[in-house]
Amino acid sequence: MIKAAIVSLSILGITIAHESHAQSRISSGPHQGLWYNTLPGDGGTQADSVFSGISTFGRLPYHPCLSSDDEEYDIAFLGAPFDTGTSYRPGARFGPSGIRQGSRRLNLYGGYNVPLQANPFTSEMKILDCGDIPVTSYDNEWAIQQIEEGHNSVLMRKPFTDADKAGLSRAGKTLPRVITLGGDHTITLPLLRSINRAYGPVTVIHFDSHLDSWKPKVFGGSPSKVASINHGTYFYHAAMEGLLKNDTNIHAGIRTTLSGPSDYENDGYCGFEIVEAREIDTIGIEGIIRKIRERVGTENPVYLSIDIDTLDPACLDGLNFIGADIVEVAPAYDTNAEHTTMAAADVLYEVLTIMVKGGPLSIGGKRSNEL
Template identity: 80%
Template sequence: MFKSIAGILALASLSAAHGDHDQIPMAGPHKDFWYNTLPGDGGTQADSVFSGISTFGRLPYSPCLSTDDVKYDIAFLGAPFDTGTSYRPGARFGPSGIRQGSRRLNLYGGYNVPLQANPFSGDMKILDCGDIPVTSYDNEWAIQQIEEGHNSVLMRRPYTDADKAGLSSAGKTLPRVITLGGDHTITLPLLRSINRAYGPVTVIHFDSHLDSWKPKVFGGSPSEVAAINHGTYFYHAAMEGLLKNDTNIHAGIRTTVSGPSDYENDGYCGFEIVEAREIDTIGTGGIIKRIRDRVGTENPVYLSIDIDSIDPAFAPATGTPETGGWSTRELRTIIRGLDGINFIGADIVEVAPAYDTNAELTTMAAADVLFEVLTIMTKKGPLSVGGTNHEL
């Protein structure tokens, strides 16, 4: 009992220290009359968490690909593509599923307790830009659509620090894009888009698979189109010079391979490997240290997360499930340990909602993982040099 009282007092003290400025009721499109209050009292009432149009974390929606006028610092963008998968299709429904799984993120105000920040209440402008229109009939054209759609959203003047020097090749500050996949093939056109803005970049890759196989090993490469798929995109990225060599890292790897040569080829592509089983010996802290030591804190870093890095006991709805993975809690802990890294963009892929349970385990896990990523990005602030200036 005394411990409970002490805990309550500690929470009360914490609340008093931070004040109530973050605890603002969610506003919405409905006049206060619909909240059973007297007309004229002022304010608006938000939709219930189970109603309204689904956007990521109930963020404002803007069709960014249909206008050049809207400004933002971070944009969520869907890439509903799954015709590069080798096992289970269905990730074309990933963007809508992840948005559905994210409905409760902002229910109590969105404060991230471990990271001590609220990504939804800061000065940065965050939008859900909807989905890139992607054809399901022509992979070559679809990949081009994803690259151009992403680049259109990436290369605009941001809402904050638009005139400040930044990390891009042109020395400008750019907005950041978090992409909702889609199978993992989409990371190749996303890296092509990133390369147009930043040049070769460091990649942190959470996955149970290497995804750096040579096309002749993975799928047999019967054509140039078939050679690009969700198991070969890092090979192509390395061959195209999109990756900054010897700074990239896989984490969560546990798949079977064709032989030791797969690991040798992966090293040639510029990656270090952290096996999923290493968590049993070095713990989450050791994995965090391995990643941070590899990528550094100065490099522009792209983060790619395959939901199958989580064990199928926690995230069953994925294209190529592998047992022996991390729990959702462990992955979230590891990602929080990357706080302070210069993330210039991110994606989460291989969420195939049709294989989920009615409890929406996988889509919620994906949304919660991105909540950690979004918090890290907002804590870091605009990736600019100098002060902060909001555009009107």
């Protein structure tokens, strides 16, 4: 009986998600007359105003992807509510729910992105909110495995749009993109481990005030193996594990204090170039964008990791983004006006638009519209 109910619910889920493209979601049922408004991309919440209903990212359809593979998708939002790798103030375990809350208004006026000239909510690509990865707050080693496996399960599936079958590119394996809602920045290590299983070493663009490539003995000490993996050291581990493509990675927005100049040397050893926040006064925004583009190239599969303490990455349209995360959103320290969670949602709206404009991924993580 319960199984039958789950099956029929998932069938309903498919119907809702597909119909949302045609904006005719609520077409039957006893109370259809109550709804007067259908929002682009809507389908998850059965409510007709942006302030109503249950929160999913941008009011996208929800599907519990980790307990069901009944739904295919091209882009999946996935929460990783982990904050026990934090050095100072924890709370980012509430980031995924906070970002969803802050994202409700994204398609209030229809969702069209003016500078990028695209609407991610009305694209032919299918975008879902897959909910959260189950993450323990009592055992970091176990939690990091949960995040890697949870992400990998959502990543390694046949996408809704087969870029190759659609004649958009060469034959080959295609994968969806996953945008992860953190979580403190430690999560990027298990996410890169998962990405590595699909793509091998990737290029990383990292927006942050901090390097996050510190050696464990510098950042927080290293009393144990578990303690050595935290939100200031994950890139050091990623580099040592060979998850980063050599000399193609770049930080932007750096304005941290250091233990000394050797931290920068170590960062270069980990494969990064640095754009400091103050370079906005010397080379300007255009110069920074050029520096990032020249470093990463347009062909390398790029993973984008954004710490909320930095800026809007919308100027990076045209790069080959295969996945992304946003981290360190801790709603407990936000204002009552939810400025931080809304800013995080806005940043992801730009990332989502860039990905949608890139089209479905094709073989080797190439954008189908570039082949």
